[in-house]
Amino acid sequence: MNTHLSLPFPGRVHRKREGFTLIELLIVIVIISILAGITIPASKGILKKANEMAAKNDALQLKSAIASYFTEYRKYPKENPGADDGANPDKSDNELMDILLAADTETGSDGMNPRQIPFYTGSRAKPAGQGKYRKGVQTNANGGGELWDPWAEHYRVVMDTDYNNRIPAPSFVKDTSFIPQGVIVWSAGEDNDDDEEKDNVITW
Numbered sequence: 001m002n003t004h005l006s007l008p009f010p011g012r013v014h015r016k017r018e019g020f021t022l023i024e025l026l027i028v029i030v031i032i033s034i035l036a037g038i039t040i041p042a043s044k045g046i047l048k049k050a051n052e053m054a055a056k057n058d059a060l061q062l063k064s065a066i067a068s069y070f071t072e073y074r075k076y077p078k079e080n081p082g083a084d085d086g087a088n089p090d091k092s093d094n095e096l097m098d099i100l101l102a103a104d105t106e107t108g109s110d111g112m113n114p115r116q117i118p119f120y121t122g123s124r125a126k127p128a129g130q131g132k133y134r135k136g137v138q139t140n141a142n143g144g145g146e147l148w149d150p151w152a153e154h155y156r157v158v159m160d161t162d163y164n165n166r167i168p169a170p171s172f173v174k175d176t177s178f179i180p181q182g183v184i185v186w187s188a189g190e191d192n193d194d195d196e197e198k199d200n201v202i203t204w
Contacts, residue, residue, distance in 0.1 A: 055149050058147065059187060060203055079099075097120065098142075125137055134150055149187040173197075
């Protein structure tokens with residue numbers, strides 16, 4: 001019995017192929033590039049939407065805190081009350097937030113929050129560089145602080161300090177001169193330009 005095994009090609013031994021050919025590698029690179037081109041814009045869109053939602057939530061919470069302060073004290077949290085307008089809004093800096101956070105400087109008998117009620121609570125802000133923060137409250141040693149939007153800017157605030165339930169509309173509002181509310185809050189968005197309405201985040 002002949003047990004000799006014959007090879008399909010005498011003198012040639014088949015070996016298992018290892019690795020990829022240059023063409024195969026190029027195809028893989030092209031596929032990865034296409035997927036990256038699809039994924040990166042989608043990721044940016046998701047991040048933009050998340051920032052807008054976070055800004056909306058914080059702006060509404062700030063508006064609610066101001067309304068609660070008004071209910072408690074029958075006035076708005078302003079050191080120097082006077083007629084507000086949309087062209088010169090207050091901001092969510094120490095002047096406003098120290099009152100709403102019940103900072104030590106505002107809880108004395110001559111302060112704006114003598115009953116020591118914290119009207120605003122929120123997440124801690126993250127450093128954004130150049131002395132700015134984003135997405136939350138940056139507190140200080142006396143218990144006060146500043147509220148920052150996702151783009152490292154303060155929120156804009158206008159209060160109805162003449163108590164007629166009519167707030168002069170900001171410049172980017174084109175269809176009306178007055179907004180019939182007691183408080184309005186907005187973020188200027190990623191471009192930090194109040195007049196560019198397209199990315200402003202508003203509460204009305």
